[in-house]
Amino acid sequence: MEQNGIIEKTLEVFKKCEVKTFPIDCIKIITGLDIPLYKYSDLPEAKINKCLQVSDDAFTLQGVIFYNDKFPHTERQRFSLMHEVGHIILNHEGESSDNEKEADLFASNILAPRSVIWHLHFNSVKDICETFDVSCMAANRILADYKIFPLWEHKNLHKNIRDWFFPYTHATTKNTTKKESDYYDNDSDFLNVHRFVVGEEYIFSNTEYYHLHGSVF
DSSP, X not given: OOHHHHHHHHXXXXXXXXXXXXXXXXXXXXXXXXOOEEEGGGSOHHHHHHHHHHOSSXXXXXXXXXXXXXXXXXXXXXXXXXXXXXXXXXXXXXXXXXXXXXXXXXXXXXXXXXXXXXXXXXXXXXXXXXXXXXXXXXXXXXXXXXHTOOTTTTHHHHHHHHHHHXXXXXXXXXXXXXXXXXXXXXXXXXXXXXXXXXXXXXXXOHHHHHHTTSOOO
16 A cells, blocks of 8 residues: 555554544554553463464464463554554555555554654654654664655645644644644745654755645645
């Protein structure tokens, strides 16, 4: 599946599960999608040992997600849970490197939507870790991806995601993060923030320069 198709799936999940805040509640999403979910600790000891042989944090078997509720690294487990949801949502069959990449892309974007990062003007790993409850390793990858992420492509999709969390009545809602007052809705702001994140010497491409005179979203 193309990248924009995977990202569109994240918006469908946000709406179906009524996700409005960050960090997202992974368990709420799984139950909201009616995906069977089992804790390792609820299983007989023999099955727990078998589960641990498969994965120390989470895995999917025939559309059922099993997860280690005693796993010490919660940020990593959150990513793993959404990775497994990705496999199910994207109707993956069998194991392949493409399926793994798609599930990773789904997990990364449902945990930390790039249009939300843009909206909040985040430019540090610390911001991403604290807001989205992801590991430093994941946050580094998310930030690196954000720096080259073409939000102006499929801009209606990204606008819809941004507006889902930050509607135009954002000033009166409490269902957003602490930086909701930082709201810019034109492409000049977006591209200048993009340049700030990448570096002051960043040179706009012709396409980006064109978008300085239109609307990113």
